Amino acid sequence: MAAETSVPVDTSAAFVQGATSLIDWAVIAPVALPILGGALLLMVRHRTRLHGALAFGVLAAALAACLVLLWRVMGEGTQVMTMGRWLPPYGITFQADMLGAAFATAATFVTTAAAVFALRDIDATGRRYGFYPFLLLMIAGVNGAFLTGDIFNLYVWFEVFVISSFGLLILGSERRQIDGAVKYAVLNLIATTVFLITTGYLYGVFGTLNMADIARKAEGLRASGPLMTIATLYLLAFGMKAAAFPLNFWLPASYHTPRIVTSAMFGGLLTKVGVYALLRTFTTLFPVERAVLADAIAVVAVLTMLLGVLGALAQTDIRRTIGFVVISGIGTMLAGLAIGSPLALTGTVLYAIHSILIMTALYLVAGLMREAGGSFSLHELGGLYRSHPLLAAMMLALMLSAAGLPPLSGLWPKVVLVKAAIAGEAWWLTGAILVSSVLTTVVLGRVFALSFWRPEQVSASRPDTRRIDPVAGYGTVLALLVPALWIGLWPEPFLRIAETAAAGLADPASYIGSVFSAQGGS
Amino acid sequence: METALTGIVGLFYAVAIYLMLSKHIIRVLLGIAIFGNAVNLTIFTAGRVLREVPPIIAEGKTVLDAVTANPLPQALILTAIVISFSFFAFLLVLAYRAYQELGTDDTDEMRIAEPKGEGLPPLGY
Numbered sequence: 222m223a224a225e226t227s228v229p230v231d232t233s234a235a236f237v238q239g240a241t242s243l244i245d246w247a248v249i250a251p252v253a254l255p256i257l258g259g260a261l262l263l264m265v266r267h268r269t270r271l272h273g274a275l276a277f278g279v280l281a282a283a284l285a286a287c288l289v290l291l292w293r294v295m296g297e298g299t300q301v302m303t304m305g306r307w308l309p310p311y312g313i314t315f316q317a318d319m320l321g322a323a324f325a326t327a328a329t330f331v332t333t334a335a336a337v338f339a340l341r342d343i344d345a346t347g348r349r350y351g352f353y354p355f356l357l358l359m360i361a362g363v364n365g366a367f368l369t370g371d372i373f374n375l376y377v378w379f380e381v382f383v384i385s386s387f388g389l390l391i392l393g394s395e396r397r398q399i400d401g402a403v404k405y406a407v408l409n410l411i412a413t414t415v416f417l418i419t420t421g422y423l424y425g426v427f428g429t430l431n432m433a434d435i436a437r438k439a440e441g442l443r444a445s446g447p448l449m450t451i452a453t454l455y456l457l458a459f460g461m462k463a464a465a466f467p468l469n470f471w472l473p474a475s476y477h478t479p480r481i482v483t484s485a486m487f488g489g490l491l492t493k494v495g496v497y498a499l500l501r502t503f504t505t506l507f508p509v510e511r512a513v514l515a516d517a518i519a520v521v522a523v524l525t526m527l528l529g530v531l532g533a534l535a536q537t538d539i540r541r542t543i544g545f546v547v548i549s550g551i552g553t554m555l556a557g558l559a560i561g562s563p564l565a566l567t568g569t570v571l572y573a574i575h576s577i578l579i580m581t582a583l584y585l586v587a588g589l590m591r592e593a594g595g596s597f598s599l600h601e602l603g604g605l606y607r608s609h610p611l612l613a614a615m616m617l618a619l620m621l622s623a624a625g626l627p628p629l630s631g632l633w634p635k636v637v638l639v640k641a642a643i644a645g646e647a648w649w650l651t652g653a654i655l656v657s658s659v660l661t662t663v664v665l666g667r668v669f670a671l672s673f674w675r676p677e678q679v680s681a682s683r684p685d686t687r688r689i690d691p692v693a694g695y696g697t698v699l700a701l702l703v704p705a706l707w708i709g710l711w712p713e714p715f716l717r718i719a720e721t722a723a724a725g726l727a728d729p730a731s732y733i734g735s736v737f738s739a740q741g742g743s
Numbered sequence: 744m745e746t747a748l749t750g751i752v753g754l755f756y757a758v759a760i761y762l763m764l765s766k767h768i769i770r771v772l773l774g775i776a777i778f779g780n781a782v783n784l785t786i787f788t789a790g791r792v793l794r795e796v797p798p799i800i801a802e803g804k805t806v807l808d809a810v811t812a813n814p815l816p817q818a819l820i821l822t823a824i825v826i827s828f829s830f831f832a833f834l835l836v837l838a839y840r841a842y843q844e845l846g847t848d849d850t851d852e853m854r855i856a857e858p859k860g861e862g863l864p865p866l867g868y
Binding site for chain 1: 763768771775778779781782785786788789790791815816819822823826827829830833834837838840841844845850853854855856857861862863864865868
């Protein structure tokens with residue numbers, strides 16, 4: 222190229238100038254490390270002995286990156302990174318605000334615990350078919366969804382974790398699993414496709430996909446554009462992903478079929494991504510539309526809460542019971558979204574973190590009860606209190622926590638939500654939260670009474686009980702209980718995180734400002 | 744042009760939703776395939792249909808001279824095609840395996856994971 226013909230171009234208006242400092246990579250590391258780890262594990266897929274240790278190492282590194290990110294977000298506010306040096310709104314933005322960083326940290330933490338649990342739960346065949354690569358790709362997708370600042374990119378991360386979850390769900394190829402996977406796959410595919418349709422409409426109206434840019438332009442387009450339609454379609458798509466009534470039937474059809482560690486990951490993480498997407502779209506992007514839809518969301522929340530827990534009452538398989546308890550918890554989180562005040566959003570965020578920890582732990586304890594008692598059925602379990610007192614203590618603590626009683630994490634999010642509901646004069650939401658808590662106590666109390674206090678059932682043949690591994694079994698559940706106990710006994714740090722996250726949601730200007738202020742983009 | 748495309752998109756959605764309401768997995772799968780294509784056309788139409796001028800900045804210029812095609816919807820559609828294709832391939836295999844293992848393609852009869860008449864849990868002890 223001849224130098225004299227070229228026009229001097231000032232690229233500072235469109236490009237990031239200068240290199241990214243090392244610590245800024247923490248924004249992308251929770252996603253990049255698991256993807257690289259998954260690729261690495263595929264290369265050594267025949268050496269199944271290495272998988273557990275490698276996956277644990279990668280997840281521990283990702284967890285460290287999440288903690289660095291969380292610490293940076295607490296200190297300096299929202300962290301932004303732009304792909305390919307293009308300034309927003311042109312490049313794909315990764316944007317870690319308090320909400321995304323806290324959720325990503327909790328998700329990576331439970332995945333690390335699940336990777337250890339899987340050492341015992343997944344045999345060499347399961348590893349050869351790729352349990353650990355799927356696990357790493359799933360957490361990459363989940364973290365990507367929590368951290369991205371671009372709505373089409375959010376869709377891509379949804380697909381990443383959904384496709385990985387298919388692999389995990391059918392691992393083992395039992396008839397039950399294939400049956401459950403058909404329903405899970407078809408309904409989840411429809412949900413993500415509705416998400417994509419809506420994103421297409423949104424692009425047609427806004428001409429941008431950057432979430433901060435959308436939030437900025439929404440005010441001007443509210444009079445002319447069909448924003449209400451877009452918001453309602455997002456409610457449909459994300460409500461389906463979050464397993465909100467009446468779109469929750471894929472969850473009880475499939476979550477009890479795979480290996481228990483897979484159920485634990487699904488119950489802890491996947492529905493929460495739907496809740497996260499609802500929080501993000503309805504507070505940052507469409508706050509006015511949320512206020513219009515608040516009554517509809519409240520009805521959905523109450524029905525999800527109550528019908529979820531009533532469904533749990535009717536189950537004999539403890540995994541299916543927990544699946545319905547997961548659904549009921551989704552209703553509680555939606556109640557906070559329906560009220561919409563900063564206090565209510567604080568409750569929802571804290572409840573989601575609590576739910577990620579506790580639902581995973583509940584499934585894992587169900588797996589340990591199966592190892593100790595030889596069955597998942599309430600008809601056959603019994604006498605575990607005498608033989609496994611530590612397991613009984615864990616189950617009791619988890620039961621109280623899921624029902625919203627001290628000493629673990631369940632109490633405070635519900636206190637905050639009830640307080641917000643009373644302050645918002647939403648009496649029937651208050652009532653529904655309290656009634657569903659009582660019913661959850663009944664449901665899990667019955668599981669506890671029947672499988673622990675009831676004498677051992679003579680009719681039950683237990684061909685395949687086995688000794689619970691002290692590290693991979695008890696150790697992982699205890700590791701999950703530590704932060705839950707921390708939230709229960711000293712909730713201030715977690716409340717502060719949730720408050721900051723909720724304040725960021727309630728004030729979209731800070732989210733927009735974090736993307737556009739520094740660079741002064743167009 | 745947009746009006747005609749909108750009509751086609753609507754038709755695609757109607758056919759897809761009709762097929763997905765069927766009890767038979769194979770029809771649901773056909774519906775999903777059409778659904779995916781309907782979405783791609785939606786995004787294409789939403790990006791505005793413009794002349795087939797490549798969006799390339801001429802040498803020595805810093806901005807585009809004229810109205811060109813919008814490249815972003817095409818990038819989005821390519822991503823969506825890749826994803827829906829891999830999804831569809833997985834679903835085809837899954838449906839075939841389900842037919843082999845469960846002996847039916849009628850979703851009403853797929854009750855292995857949720858058996859009918861399970862009975863109540865123990866009411867006391």
